[in-house]
Amino acid sequence: MAKVNVDLQRERDSCSFNITELTHWIDGGVQKTEERKKREEMALKEGIHLEPVPSVYLSHKEKYELAVKKACLLFKMIRKLQEEENAGMENYLAVLGGNLGAAILGDGNPLTLHYVMFIPTIMGQGTVEQQAYWIGRAFNLDIIGTYAQTELGHGTFVRGLETTATYDASTKEFVLNSPTLTAYKWWPGGLAHTANYCIVMAQLYTKGKCHGIHAFIVQLREEETHMPVRGIKVGEIGAKLGMNGTNNGFLGFDNVRIPRDHMLMKNSKVLEDGTYVNAPSSKLAYGTMMFVRVMLVNDMCKYMAKAVTIAVRYSAVRRQSQPKPDEPEPQIIDYLTQQHKLLVGIASVHAFRMSADWLWLMYNNVTAELDAGDMERLPELHALSCCLKAVSTDDAAQCVERCRLACGGHGYMLSSNLPLTYGLVTAACTYEGENTVMLLQTARYLVKAWQQAAAGNTLPPTVSYLGELRAGRRSPPWDNTIEGIVKGFHMVASGKIGICVAQIEKRQKNGMSYEDAWNMTSVQLASASEAHCRAFLLSIYYKDNEKQVATVSPELRIVLQQLCDLYIVYWALQRIGDLLRFTSISERDIEQLQNWYEDLLVKVRPNAVGLVDAFDIRDEILNSALGAYDGRAYERLMEEAMKSPLNAEPVNQSFHKYLKPLMQGKL
Amino acid sequence: MAKVNVDLQRERDSCSFNITELTHWIDGGVQKTEERKKREEMALKEGIHLEPVPSVYLSHKEKYELAVKKACLLFKMIRKLQEEENAGMENYLAVLGGNLGAAILGDGNPLTLHYVMFIPTIMGQGTVEQQAYWIGRAFNLDIIGTYAQTELGHGTFVRGLETTATYDASTKEFVLNSPTLTAYKWWPGGLAHTANYCIVMAQLYTKGKCHGIHAFIVQLREEETHMPVRGIKVGEIGAKLGMNGTNNGFLGFDNVRIPRDHMLMKNSKVLEDGTYVNAPSSKLAYGTMMFVRVMLVNDMCKYMAKAVTIAVRYSAVRRQSQPKPDEPEPQIIDYLTQQHKLLVGIASVHAFRMSADWLWLMYNNVTAELDAGDMERLPELHALSCCLKAVSTDDAAQCVERCRLACGGHGYMLSSNLPLTYGLVTAACTYEGENTVMLLQTARYLVKAWQQAAAGNTLPPTVSYLGELRAGRRSPPWDNTIEGIVKGFHMVASGKIGICVAQIEKRQKNGMSYEDAWNMTSVQLASASEAHCRAFLLSIYYKDNEKQVATVSPELRIVLQQLCDLYIVYWALQRIGDLLRFTSISERDIEQLQNWYEDLLVKVRPNAVGLVDAFDIRDEILNSALGAYDGRAYERLMEEAMKSPLNAEPVNQSFHKYLKPLMQGKL
Incomplete structure (x- = not known):
C-alpha cells in the first residue's frame, strides 16, 4: 500500500479507542465482520468492481452493458455461495444490499429485483405448487x-x-x-x-x-x-x-x-x-412492501457511512486558509462549521442502524404473529415503517449532500463518488412510496391513536406516549439533559398531533368535509408525523445505545456516548421552535445547549477519522478519489482526471470543426 | 401547436389576471420583453438548441464536442449582434446569462468565461495599452x-x-x-x-x-x-x-x-x-468578483423560474389518488402539501429578483463612487454580496430540488430537465466563494458593525437596524402583520449577532485567542449572517413590491401582494424558533400565521399556472417533457424515452455476451 498522508496517519495514531473493536460492534460481532470481509474478497476476486474505462465516461448504452456484465458476475458469485453454504434468501439479499452490492455495482444493478422483488413476491403470494415451479427456476437463474x-x-x-x-x-x-x-x-x-x-x-x-x-x-x-x-x-x-x-x-x-x-x-x-x-385478508400483501422498507433504512445507513467516510478523511487531508498569521493552514476539519456539517452524519449512521434493527425485530415478530392469525400490531408496524422510510431517506439524502458540499468544488467531481451516492439515495425519497404520502399515512394512524387515547383506550407501545402526555397535559419543567430532550421530543410530537386533530375538528365544524379538512391540515399533519418519527429515532438511539455500550471497552464507551449526545443535542437545536412551543425550555437552556453542542463537536473531532475508519469500507467499494484510506486525495484526483478519454488527445477534433472556423470568421 | 392538455387549459382560462402584463412587469417593460424574445428567436434560428441525439445519451467526450458546437454558434450570434447593434458588454452578458445562454446550452458552455471573466478582467486590471491590444483581439474572437x-x-x-x-x-x-x-x-x-x-x-x-x-x-x-x-x-x-x-x-x-x-x-x-x-488600493480588485456575484443572483432566479414552471405545470396535469370515493382523482396541485412545496418557489423568484436589482443598483453606485476615489460603501457592498450569494444559491438549490421531488419519480428522469438544472444550481453553492466562507465574511462585517453601534456610531443603511434595535433593547409587542414579521426578522438578526459578539468576548475572557473564539462561535456566526440576509431579502421584497405594484392593474396587484404575503408568512413559519427567541410572538400568533399561510396557499393556487406562464420560458429553453406549454407530459415522456439508443434494438448484445451464458451456467 502507498504511503498514507501524514495528517491522516496522525489522526489514526491519536484515536482514543480501538477501531477494530468498533467495527465488530457495528457489524454485530467478530464473526459477522469476518463473513462480510470474506464476501467482499470473493466479489473483488471476480473482478466485479473493475471498469476498463471509468463508467462515468461511457455513453448511456455502454453504461448499461457494463452494468449487465457486473450484475452477471455478482449473480454468478451468489450462485456459488448458494452451492457452498446452502444458506437462505437473506444471505443473498445481504450481498445485494449493504456495502457490497449497491456499492460495487456503481450506478444501479439491472438484476436486483430478481432477488429483491420477483422471488419474494412468489414466495409471499404464490401457492405451494407455484412456488415449487417458479422458485426453483428463479433460484437456478434459468429465468x-x-x-x-x-x-x-x-x-x-x-x-x-x-x-x-x-x-x-x-x-x-x-x-x-x-x-x-x-x-x-x-x-x-x-x-x-x-x-x-x-x-x-x-x-x-x-x-x-x-x-x-x-x-x-x-x-x-x-x-x-x-x-x-x-x-x-x-x-x-x-x-x-x-x-x-x-x-x-x-x-x-x-x-x-x-x-x-x-x-x-x-x-x-x-x-x-x-x-x-x-x-x-387484504392486509397480507403488506409483507413484501414492509420487508423492502426495512431493507431500505439499512441501505440508507450504508450510503451515509460512505459519504461521511469520504468527507471526513478529505477534511483531515485538506488544509485551507490561515486564521492565525504565524501558523500553517489548518486541516479543514478543525473548523467548527465543518465539524457541524460532518460529525452529526457519523452519529446518524448509528441512530438509523439502531432504528432499522428495531424495525427488523418488530417486523419478524409481527410476521410470526400474522402466521398465527394475529394482525393486531400490523397497523402499528405499517405506520412506523412509513414514517421511518420517509425520514431515513430524507435525512440520508441531506446528509450525503451536506458531505458533498463540505468537500467544496472537489465534491462535485464524479471521482469523489459523492454525486453518484446522492443519486442513489435521493431516488429512495420517491420509490417504495413517495415521502410526503408516507408521512401522511403515518399521520392517519397517529390521529386515530390520538382519538383512541381520548376515548381512554390503551395504545400500542410506539404511540403510548400520546396517552401519557395527553393525560398529564400540563407541561412538566424542562430538563436540560439528554433524557429531558428525548422526553421533549415526545411532547412536541404529541402537541403537534393534538393541534392537527383540533384543526380538523374545527374545520369540520365550519362545514368542511373530513377529506377537505384533512387536506387543509396536511402540511401540519406531515410535520406532526415527522415529529413522531424523530421522537422515535431519538429515544431508540438513546436507549439502545445505552444498552449496547455496556459490553464495550471503557474507551469506546465514552466515544459512543459522546456521539449519541451529539446527535440528540444537534436535533434539539434544529427543533428549537418546536421545543419552545411545546415544552418549557428557556432561552438560558438554549444557550447552554448550544455551548454543549459546540463542546461535543470539539470532543468528537479527534476521533472523527477513527469513527469513519470503523465503518470499514474498502477502497474498491468506497470508490472515491477524495476518501481513500491512504488520503492521497490530490494525487488520486489527478490520476482519475487522466483517465478521461478527452485527455488522450492534445487537441480535440472540435477545434478544427468549430473553434478555428469561429476564430477565423468562417463558421 | 398540438392540443393543450385540458386541465392546463382550464387553469389558464380561469387565471384572474393578464399573464402578458405580468411578463412585461417581470422583464422590466414591453420593450425589454420584445428584446428578449428577439434574441431567443435569433438563437433558435441558429439551431443552437438542436441535438441530433439528446446529449444525455452521449459519452463524456461527445458531450464536450456538442457543447463546443453549440457555444460556437452562440458566439457567432453574439458577434452578429455586436455588428448590428454595436451594443455594450452587458448586452452579451445578458445573452450568455439568463434564460437564453445557460438554458439553451444545456449542461454548461466552454466559452462563457471568455466574456464573463477574461475580457472583464483585462478591462478592470489592464492598462490602457493592454486593453487596446487584448480587448480588440478578444472581442473579435481572434483568441x-x-x-x-x-x-x-x-x-x-x-x-x-x-x-x-x-x-x-x-x-x-x-x-x-x-x-x-x-x-x-x-x-x-x-x-x-x-x-x-x-x-x-x-x-x-x-x-x-x-x-x-x-x-x-x-x-x-x-x-x-x-x-x-x-x-x-x-x-x-x-x-x-x-x-x-x-x-x-x-x-x-x-x-x-x-x-x-x-x-x-x-x-x-x-x-x-x-x-x-x-x-x-488592494480593494480595487473586488470589482469583477462582485459583478459576477450580482449576475449569479440573477441566474438563480432564472433557474428557480424554470424549475417551478416545470413542477407547477406538471402538477396541474398529473392526477393522483382518490380522497373522496365518488369523485375523480384530483390534480396533484390541489393537495395542500404540493402547494406548500411549489408556491413559495414562485414567490422566491420575485423576491430574489428584487434583491438582485437592488444589489445591481448599489453595485453601480459604489463603482461610480470608487471611480471618484470614495471607498466608504465598499465593505457594505462586499458584505451584502457575500451573504446574498450564499443564501440565493442555497435557496435556489433547495427550491429546484423540492420541485424535482414534487414531480415524484418522473422528476428523476433527465427528460424532466430538473436534475440537470439542479446540477447547474448546486455548483453555484461552491464556485465564486464557498457558501459557509461567504456567510462568515458577512459575519465579520456584522460583528464590526455591532461594535460600531455599541460605540455610538451611525451605521450604513443595510445594517442601520442594528443600531436602532440595540438602542431600544426591550422587545416591542409582536405585530402579527407582514410589516411586523419583517421587523421581527430584523430583531432576530440583531439578537443573533448580539449573542455572537457576547460569546466571542466571553471566550476571549476565558483565555481563548480571538481566532479560536471566532472559530468556536462560527456555527452561530454563520446562522446570524443568514438571518441578516433573510431580513434584508424580506424587507426589500416587501418594500419594492409595494412600490412596483402601484403601477399595475388591480387584478394583477392583488395576486402580486398575495405572493409577497405568502413568501413572508412562509419564512416566518420556517423561523418560528428564532421569532420565539427574539420577539414576543405567542402561540396564538403562530397558529394564526399557520392558518393565514394555508389560506394564502388556497388563494394563490388558482393562479399558479398563470404565474409560471408569465415567466415566459419557451419550450425549447425549458427543455422539459414534464413542463412543456401544452402539458402533454406523458406523451412527451414516452417520446423522449424512444430517443434512447438502447431502444433502437429489441435485444442488446449483452444478452448474448453475459445474460444467456449466466442463465445457462456457462459464464
Missing part, C-alpha cells in the same frame, strides 16, 4: 424476473393502476391489456432489456367485475432469443439523475394471454369457471 | 480566453495559491511555475481543450520578494494548431455532477516565460528593472 407495479400515470396510489387482466373462461387464460398510454408500466428495474419474466400487478376482471389489484407472472421475452413475445411492448424509459445501470423499463400489453395458473393465488383465487374467491 | 485562479489545493482562500510568476530582469520576462501538484490550476471553465489564452492568477516574485497574487496573460496553445505551448501541461479534470459541457481544466507550468507586459498593470506594476510599484 430472470422483475416486478412491474408502477405505471406512467400512477405510482404510490396503487388502486389507480390501469393495466387490466381479464379472465377468459373459454380458454382458461387471463388477457392482459394496457388500455391507455398512462397504463404503461414505467420504472421497474431490469424491465427494459434484461428480465425475461415479470410479476405484473393488474386490475383483475372476471365475470364482468373488477376485483382490484392482483399479481400475475408474465413472460416478456423468448428464453432462447430474448425477443419480446407477441403483444409485449417493452423498452427503456431513458436517462435518469442516477441509477443508469438499473435498466428501468416501460411495458405495454396488447392482448397478451397467460394461463390461469400464472396468477399468484396463495390468497385470492380465480377458479376455472371464472369465479373469484376472496382473500382472507 | 479565446479563460480565467485560472482556483488550484487543486486552494479555492476560496486566494492568498494560499501556489503558482509563481518570477520576474527575470535579464530577459524582462516572467517565469511561471507550478511548484507542487496542488499548485496546478484546477476547475477553470474552457481551460481544458477550448481556450488558447488565459488569465493566470499567480504569486508575483521580483527581486527575491513575494508581492502576492497578480494577474498575468498567458498563451496556452498555438493559435494555428491548438497544440499546448512549451511548458504548459493542460487537460480536463474529468466528469462532474453537472456542467459537463463546461470543459473545466487543469493547468501546470514548467518554466513558462511570458513578456513583462503580459502582467496586467493598471494597479500594481513591475518596472523593467524588477522594481515593484504598489497598487493605490
Whole structure:
C-alpha cells in the first residue's frame, strides 16, 4: 500500500479507542465482520468492481452493458455461495444490499429485483405448487424476473393502476391489456432489456367485475432469443439523475394471454369457471412492501457511512486558509462549521442502524404473529415503517449532500463518488412510496391513536406516549439533559398531533368535509408525523445505545456516548421552535445547549477519522478519489482526471470543426 | 401547436389576471420583453438548441464536442449582434446569462468565461495599452480566453495559491511555475481543450520578494494548431455532477516565460528593472468578483423560474389518488402539501429578483463612487454580496430540488430537465466563494458593525437596524402583520449577532485567542449572517413590491401582494424558533400565521399556472417533457424515452455476451 498522508496517519495514531473493536460492534460481532470481509474478497476476486474505462465516461448504452456484465458476475458469485453454504434468501439479499452490492455495482444493478422483488413476491403470494415451479427456476437463474407495479400515470396510489387482466373462461387464460398510454408500466428495474419474466400487478376482471389489484407472472421475452413475445411492448424509459445501470423499463400489453395458473393465488383465487374467491385478508400483501422498507433504512445507513467516510478523511487531508498569521493552514476539519456539517452524519449512521434493527425485530415478530392469525400490531408496524422510510431517506439524502458540499468544488467531481451516492439515495425519497404520502399515512394512524387515547383506550407501545402526555397535559419543567430532550421530543410530537386533530375538528365544524379538512391540515399533519418519527429515532438511539455500550471497552464507551449526545443535542437545536412551543425550555437552556453542542463537536473531532475508519469500507467499494484510506486525495484526483478519454488527445477534433472556423470568421 | 392538455387549459382560462402584463412587469417593460424574445428567436434560428441525439445519451467526450458546437454558434450570434447593434458588454452578458445562454446550452458552455471573466478582467486590471491590444483581439474572437485562479489545493482562500510568476530582469520576462501538484490550476471553465489564452492568477516574485497574487496573460496553445505551448501541461479534470459541457481544466507550468507586459498593470506594476510599484488600493480588485456575484443572483432566479414552471405545470396535469370515493382523482396541485412545496418557489423568484436589482443598483453606485476615489460603501457592498450569494444559491438549490421531488419519480428522469438544472444550481453553492466562507465574511462585517453601534456610531443603511434595535433593547409587542414579521426578522438578526459578539468576548475572557473564539462561535456566526440576509431579502421584497405594484392593474396587484404575503408568512413559519427567541410572538400568533399561510396557499393556487406562464420560458429553453406549454407530459415522456439508443434494438448484445451464458451456467 502507498504511503498514507501524514495528517491522516496522525489522526489514526491519536484515536482514543480501538477501531477494530468498533467495527465488530457495528457489524454485530467478530464473526459477522469476518463473513462480510470474506464476501467482499470473493466479489473483488471476480473482478466485479473493475471498469476498463471509468463508467462515468461511457455513453448511456455502454453504461448499461457494463452494468449487465457486473450484475452477471455478482449473480454468478451468489450462485456459488448458494452451492457452498446452502444458506437462505437473506444471505443473498445481504450481498445485494449493504456495502457490497449497491456499492460495487456503481450506478444501479439491472438484476436486483430478481432477488429483491420477483422471488419474494412468489414466495409471499404464490401457492405451494407455484412456488415449487417458479422458485426453483428463479433460484437456478434459468429465468430472470422483475416486478412491474408502477405505471406512467400512477405510482404510490396503487388502486389507480390501469393495466387490466381479464379472465377468459373459454380458454382458461387471463388477457392482459394496457388500455391507455398512462397504463404503461414505467420504472421497474431490469424491465427494459434484461428480465425475461415479470410479476405484473393488474386490475383483475372476471365475470364482468373488477376485483382490484392482483399479481400475475408474465413472460416478456423468448428464453432462447430474448425477443419480446407477441403483444409485449417493452423498452427503456431513458436517462435518469442516477441509477443508469438499473435498466428501468416501460411495458405495454396488447392482448397478451397467460394461463390461469400464472396468477399468484396463495390468497385470492380465480377458479376455472371464472369465479373469484376472496382473500382472507387484504392486509397480507403488506409483507413484501414492509420487508423492502426495512431493507431500505439499512441501505440508507450504508450510503451515509460512505459519504461521511469520504468527507471526513478529505477534511483531515485538506488544509485551507490561515486564521492565525504565524501558523500553517489548518486541516479543514478543525473548523467548527465543518465539524457541524460532518460529525452529526457519523452519529446518524448509528441512530438509523439502531432504528432499522428495531424495525427488523418488530417486523419478524409481527410476521410470526400474522402466521398465527394475529394482525393486531400490523397497523402499528405499517405506520412506523412509513414514517421511518420517509425520514431515513430524507435525512440520508441531506446528509450525503451536506458531505458533498463540505468537500467544496472537489465534491462535485464524479471521482469523489459523492454525486453518484446522492443519486442513489435521493431516488429512495420517491420509490417504495413517495415521502410526503408516507408521512401522511403515518399521520392517519397517529390521529386515530390520538382519538383512541381520548376515548381512554390503551395504545400500542410506539404511540403510548400520546396517552401519557395527553393525560398529564400540563407541561412538566424542562430538563436540560439528554433524557429531558428525548422526553421533549415526545411532547412536541404529541402537541403537534393534538393541534392537527383540533384543526380538523374545527374545520369540520365550519362545514368542511373530513377529506377537505384533512387536506387543509396536511402540511401540519406531515410535520406532526415527522415529529413522531424523530421522537422515535431519538429515544431508540438513546436507549439502545445505552444498552449496547455496556459490553464495550471503557474507551469506546465514552466515544459512543459522546456521539449519541451529539446527535440528540444537534436535533434539539434544529427543533428549537418546536421545543419552545411545546415544552418549557428557556432561552438560558438554549444557550447552554448550544455551548454543549459546540463542546461535543470539539470532543468528537479527534476521533472523527477513527469513527469513519470503523465503518470499514474498502477502497474498491468506497470508490472515491477524495476518501481513500491512504488520503492521497490530490494525487488520486489527478490520476482519475487522466483517465478521461478527452485527455488522450492534445487537441480535440472540435477545434478544427468549430473553434478555428469561429476564430477565423468562417463558421 | 398540438392540443393543450385540458386541465392546463382550464387553469389558464380561469387565471384572474393578464399573464402578458405580468411578463412585461417581470422583464422590466414591453420593450425589454420584445428584446428578449428577439434574441431567443435569433438563437433558435441558429439551431443552437438542436441535438441530433439528446446529449444525455452521449459519452463524456461527445458531450464536450456538442457543447463546443453549440457555444460556437452562440458566439457567432453574439458577434452578429455586436455588428448590428454595436451594443455594450452587458448586452452579451445578458445573452450568455439568463434564460437564453445557460438554458439553451444545456449542461454548461466552454466559452462563457471568455466574456464573463477574461475580457472583464483585462478591462478592470489592464492598462490602457493592454486593453487596446487584448480587448480588440478578444472581442473579435481572434483568441479565446479563460480565467485560472482556483488550484487543486486552494479555492476560496486566494492568498494560499501556489503558482509563481518570477520576474527575470535579464530577459524582462516572467517565469511561471507550478511548484507542487496542488499548485496546478484546477476547475477553470474552457481551460481544458477550448481556450488558447488565459488569465493566470499567480504569486508575483521580483527581486527575491513575494508581492502576492497578480494577474498575468498567458498563451496556452498555438493559435494555428491548438497544440499546448512549451511548458504548459493542460487537460480536463474529468466528469462532474453537472456542467459537463463546461470543459473545466487543469493547468501546470514548467518554466513558462511570458513578456513583462503580459502582467496586467493598471494597479500594481513591475518596472523593467524588477522594481515593484504598489497598487493605490488592494480593494480595487473586488470589482469583477462582485459583478459576477450580482449576475449569479440573477441566474438563480432564472433557474428557480424554470424549475417551478416545470413542477407547477406538471402538477396541474398529473392526477393522483382518490380522497373522496365518488369523485375523480384530483390534480396533484390541489393537495395542500404540493402547494406548500411549489408556491413559495414562485414567490422566491420575485423576491430574489428584487434583491438582485437592488444589489445591481448599489453595485453601480459604489463603482461610480470608487471611480471618484470614495471607498466608504465598499465593505457594505462586499458584505451584502457575500451573504446574498450564499443564501440565493442555497435557496435556489433547495427550491429546484423540492420541485424535482414534487414531480415524484418522473422528476428523476433527465427528460424532466430538473436534475440537470439542479446540477447547474448546486455548483453555484461552491464556485465564486464557498457558501459557509461567504456567510462568515458577512459575519465579520456584522460583528464590526455591532461594535460600531455599541460605540455610538451611525451605521450604513443595510445594517442601520442594528443600531436602532440595540438602542431600544426591550422587545416591542409582536405585530402579527407582514410589516411586523419583517421587523421581527430584523430583531432576530440583531439578537443573533448580539449573542455572537457576547460569546466571542466571553471566550476571549476565558483565555481563548480571538481566532479560536471566532472559530468556536462560527456555527452561530454563520446562522446570524443568514438571518441578516433573510431580513434584508424580506424587507426589500416587501418594500419594492409595494412600490412596483402601484403601477399595475388591480387584478394583477392583488395576486402580486398575495405572493409577497405568502413568501413572508412562509419564512416566518420556517423561523418560528428564532421569532420565539427574539420577539414576543405567542402561540396564538403562530397558529394564526399557520392558518393565514394555508389560506394564502388556497388563494394563490388558482393562479399558479398563470404565474409560471408569465415567466415566459419557451419550450425549447425549458427543455422539459414534464413542463412543456401544452402539458402533454406523458406523451412527451414516452417520446423522449424512444430517443434512447438502447431502444433502437429489441435485444442488446449483452444478452448474448453475459445474460444467456449466466442463465445457462456457462459464464
